């Protein structure tokens with residue numbers, strides 16, 4: 550009897566506990582459900598087409614109506630005619646007046662790359678314009694590549710607040726070559742505009758090689774283990790391997806194996822980033838041609854005024870940055886830029902290392918090998934309507 554009473558008491562006590570637990574969990578779920586809308590969540594799809602319409606929203610009506618063939622010009626040559634540029638009104642080129650309403654916005658202009666082609670110089674030239682705003686310290690935010698999992702609010706937190714006539718610009722050179730970045734950008738900011746800088750792929754590879762030697766102990770170990778002394782050795786070991794790859798294998802390499810730590814192929818990107826037409830074709834297929842401005846590293850280095858005319862025209866901004874903003878620094882061997890606050894900004898000593906001076910820094914055989922590697926990709930570039938001045942064989946082999 551006692552036993553039965555006890556067990557009866559235990560089970561009714563347990564029963565009450567279970568019911569209480571059940572009811573409180575339901576209540577908790579309901580409370581969380583009611584509170585959920587209070588938490589601020591930024592929608593990730595089609596960001597610029599929802600509440601974030603922007604005066605400089607790309608693809609709005611053009612201020613000047615270019616002829617159709619001009620619209621097709623990926624290199625922005627139409628903006629070299631001053632009549633196609635916007636003359637600034639009154640104080641449009643002054644520093645931003647205080648007290649204006651500002652808000653966070655995802656970039657409406659994205660710098661895609663390519664790495665080591667002068668993307669940082671362009672970034673500084675652009676911020677000489679009072680209407681172009683970037684992340685603090687000009688940081689590459691890498692959101693669409695390695696920081697994607699952090700979420701869109703993480704990205705917004707690191708971007709500047711802007712007034713209604715200002716542009717948000719962010720550049721991360723890996724966006725151009727890291728396969729998932731393209732779909733992520735298309736999903737998030739399908740109406741963004743893109744600025745791509747390409748440069749002689751041989752010089753680019755040389756610059757990238759030296760950069761990796763300076764910055765990466767892993768790369769230095771790789772060179773030591775493989776008894777690779779310099780860029781010439783590196784090219785002779787790797788370029789011929791790449792040149793014999795059939796299309797399927799090359800695609801597997803560019804889409805997966807470069808990023809797969811088990812294949813240990815990461816160093817090949819020193820050469821493959823220069824396959825510009827491969828990457829550009831994928832971007833152009835996802836967006837419209839009018840969303841792109843393609844500049845060359847050579848014009849960034851030698852003709853900054855023309856570059857900024859193209860950039861300001863492309864972004865439909867008043868022409869605040871002119872030739873007067875650029876000062877050639879003969880010690881550095883590069884242009885420095887005077888921004889709208891009157892400060893002269895030169896890039897630090899990590900930039901302007903391999904291209905300083907005109908002397909050849911690698912063997913002629915190395916240049917020939919790389920000309921063969923890049924020849925087919927350069928021919929594709931010209932089929933896309935992009936003219937460059939790099940000396941490459943033009944005939945099919």
Ligand SMILES: Nc1ncnc2c1ncn2[C@@H]1O[C@H](COP(=O)(O)OS(=O)(=O)O)[C@@H](OP(=O)(O)O)[C@H]1O
Pocket residue numbers: 663664665666667668669670722756757849850883884885896899900901902903904905
């Ligand atoms: N105005 C000015 N000042 C300094 N450097 C200039 C400038 N214009 C172009 N360059 C060239 O830019 C090269 C670096 O390219 P990136 O900025 O794209 O490199 S990075 O991808 O951000 O690391 C850098 O390459 P290296 O010469 O190999 O250092 C420069 O040659």
